[in-house]
Amino acid sequence: MSERTFVMVKPDGVQRGLTGEIVSRFEDRGLKLVGAKFMQIDQELAEEHYGEHEGKPFFDGLVEFITSGPVMAMVWEGDDAIRQVRRMMGETDPADSAPGTIRGDFGLDLGRNVIHGSDHEDPGSNEREIDLFFDEDELVDYEKVD
Numbered sequence: 001m002s003e004r005t006f007v008m009v010k011p012d013g014v015q016r017g018l019t020g021e022i023v024s025r026f027e028d029r030g031l032k033l034v035g036a037k038f039m040q041i042d043q044e045l046a047e048e049h050y051g052e053h054e055g056k057p058f059f060d061g062l063v064e065f066i067t068s069g070p071v072m073a074m075v076w077e078g079d080d081a082i083r084q085v086r087r088m089m090g091e092t093d094p095a096d097s098a099p100g101t102i103r104g105d106f107g108l109d110l111g112r113n114v115i116h117g118s119d120h121e122d123p124g125s126n127e128r129e130i131d132l133f134f135d136e137d138e139l140v141d142y143e144k145v146d
């Protein structure tokens with residue numbers, strides 16, 4: 001089933017010049033880019049995006065990190081896109097991520113793990129995150145040629 005997922009190259013990924021590599025991996029896999037925004041996240045958006053982690057010991061550091069520099073927020077579309085992107089990203093902790101995955105190849109530690117993607121085990125998180133970062137008219141429709 002075709003679905004959309006929210007993906008974000010985090011400040012460490014942008015600063016290290018990994019955005020193009022990450023976009024290429026999803027393009028090569030046949031996913032379709034339907035939205036992209038190079039932006040700076042403010043405190044309010046960060047707290048809302050990571051609301052499920054509020055109260056956890058790493059929450060303040062996470063908000064500080066994600067607001068520390070620009071991110072590339074994106075929406076990717078395709079069959080089973082949420083799970084496909086999660087598999088390509090690897091585990092949350094780069095140390096647990098297999099080589100060949102984005103975090104396994106580029107992640108430095110639990111905080112600087114390069115990329116965020118909607119959680120396939122949290123139904124509706126993709127739509128929530130897309131709505132938080134994008135207006136409907138910022139998502140484009142076009143025919144992708146394979």
Ligand code: CMP
Nearest residue numbers: 053058062092110111112113115116117
């Ligand atoms: P992300 O997929 O963006 O979702 C929450 C983020 O919290 C996670 O990636 C990690 O980068 C970050 N994080 C920092 N410390 C921890 C921790 N102890 N456990 C889980 N996530 C953590």
